[in-house]
Amino acid sequence: MKTEKDGTLHNRILGDIEHRILSGEWPPGHRLPFEVDLAQQYGCSRMTANKVLTQLARAGMIERRKKSGSFVSQPVAQAAVLQIHDIEAEVRSLRQHYSYRLLARSRRVATEADRQRIEVEPETQLLDLVCLHEADGKPFCLEHRLINLTCVPEAADEDFSRSAAGPWLVSRVPWNAAEHRIEAVAANAELAKTLLIARQTACLVIHRRTWGADGPVTAVRLTYPGERHTLVARFEPGEAERT
Amino acid sequence: MKTEKDGTLHNRILGDIEHRILSGEWPPGHRLPFEVDLAQQYGCSRMTANKVLTQLARAGMIERRKKSGSFVSQPVAQAAVLQIHDIEAEVRSLRQHYSYRLLARSRRVATEADRQRIEVEPETQLLDLVCLHEADGKPFCLEHRLINLTCVPEAADEDFSRSAAGPWLVSRVPWNAAEHRIEAVAANAELAKTLLIARQTACLVIHRRTWGADGPVTAVRLTYPGERHTLVARFEPGEAERT
DNA sequence: AGAATTATCATGTATATACATTATAGGCAA
């Protein structure tokens, strides 16, 4: 995403209108000048004004109605962009040493329980991986992953004993949709033992399901000890991307 | 965000190129046809092809280099759009009855502890609210909120005993940045009592800080009993918005 | 007056054109 304003007329106009909206000078519901008037004010052609307004409309900051004009949008339901890091990068950014251990690997036909986690057809071959990501040798995150071998048959030939499946998949399989579910759970005995934490410790659990052109690719559950981990999301409503 | 493909030439071309990229037909690094060639293939002018490519570039799906051409981007760090609902709407969407109770309201000059939560100057007047959102009469979410009275002096005259401060603020104060932090915590005695849950129950905590043109507006901490609440985030990398 | 028609206005989409910008390739001279 480019955000620098590179002196072009287009971006100057865009920035100016954005500023008026964000500062509250043009509150929600306010009708902005017609395209021809904007063009005159800024000394540009209608096409240029039109492109700016089109972009603002795509960014959701204004709504456009034929004949009536363009209006500042009501603030919409809040949305935030959540960065889902690669775990290795996440550990390194904490300046800790990253290591990885494969705890279990099995291949099977999807069971009913599996199909609760990943929406595959019955009889689909799956790869089931359980692995532990460590920071400075201490448990950082426990990963449970199912991979749909119909979509990614090459995965059957990888043993994933040295490196995690996540980065391997990302670079190999094009995907076009993902769903994340985030919840808090208390550690049960098994989880506590694996993560070396006390029972009942609150943990942050991220479920991620990914789809490609041929259907579900993978479903992964990441469990982080709660006290040691937070997710951060940012939202800049005015940051319409610049050309 | 408009996503329907409304038969225009622009959107036909956009959808076609998107499809080639998402299906893997044009993998990351692949050079797509030059603008003039695209224009010829689709029987349109270069301007139209240019606008489509510009849009794809803004959506992050392609990178453009002068003289060299346009290339399919490497998949970027995953990002997900997290919907932060209005709590009342959230409860209603579960088809439960929403109610609200103000538990505490006080006004004071920012303490050192407050300034850990909201980045205001010393001596700033704050409004501190604690309230409970209920679904079908049962605790649903506990809210701790600080409001910066320098930014929102009108808030001092509202008692917030009948309705929550969130929606009131949203409709009154333009804001331009927000930060969310999500973590899991175990309920302490006080929290357990307020939310009517067992001690040590895992809870999902969302910290949201909001900035307006005049600095920090509000900081809010929402605590949900973990077993009963999940956050959902979606990401559609190919969903470049359509004109 | 009320309904149907027409005119008008603002936006939406597309084209042709012009010139600016910038990275690459090729040529030319020291």
Added chain:
DNA sequence: TTGCCTATAATGTATATACATGATAATTCT
């Protein structure tokens, strides 16, 4: 061979223009 210059190719930005679309306002007809 090296360094510089120039030509060229592709994108970037902006303009003028044309016609389509859809909503509102004005007019006309019954």
